[in-house]
Amino acid sequence: MVVGIGIDMVKIEKMQQAIKKWGGPFIEKIFDPQELENISPGKMYFQRLSARFAAKEAVIKATAKKYPLALRDILILNRHNGAPYCKLKKDIGLDILLSITHIEDYAVATAVIQTKS
Ligand SMILES: CC(C)(COP(=O)(O)OP(=O)(O)OC[C@H]1O[C@@H](n2cnc3c(N)ncnc32)[C@H](O)[C@@H]1OP(=O)(O)O)[C@@H](O)C(=O)NCCC(=O)NCCS
Numbered sequence: 001m002v003v004g005i006g007i008d009m010v011k012i013e014k015m016q017q018a019i020k021k022w023g024g025p026f027i028e029k030i031f032d033p034q035e036l037e038n039i040s041p042g043k044m045y046f047q048r049l050s051a052r053f054a055a056k057e058a059v060i061k062a063t064a065k066k067y068p069l070a071l072r073d074i075l076i077l078n079r080h081n082g083a084p085y086c087k088l089k090k091d092i093g094l095d096i097l098l099s100i101t102h103i104e105d106y107a108v109a110t111a112v113i114q115t116k117s
Pocket of ligand 1: 103
């Protein structure tokens with residue numbers, strides 16, 4: 001059963017500016033090293049980081065205040081086929097479904113929370 005839904009949109013330029021200004025400590029405050037393993041600096045770097053930030057915010061919205069989560073509790077990873085998935089550092093007893101998209105200017109993510117099947 002679906003118990004929550006969340007969406008978030010991030011402007012790539014804002015993420016880029018924040019990373020340029022605050023650098024590594026900013027990235028480490030948001031992302032786990034496991035998430036960064038698959039994101040190499042290059043054309044899509046800021047898009048992919050923005051998309052993961054949007055995905056974390058979407059998960060926080062979807063779980064709302066019932067299951068308080070911090071950004072670093074939420075890992076956004078990719079399956080072998082490229083599909084994103086969410087792994088939580090603490091088990092809240094729910095499944096999280098994710099979808100991500102990004103273009104030059106914006107990244108968008110949606111999250112759906114459902115009871116475990
Ligand atoms: C997977 C696919 C839908 C991605 O769409 P896209 O427009 O290229 O890219 P978007 O920016 O919208 O989305 C990118 C995100 O899709 C997600 N994604 C990748 N593969 C996925 C999959 N198999 N299932 C679900 N989501 C996937 C990823 O999260 C990716 O972002 P990330 O790499 O930063 O994690 C697309 O590549 C695809 O396979 N389309 C099928 C149709 C097709 O084959 N078209 C090409 C020939 S005409």
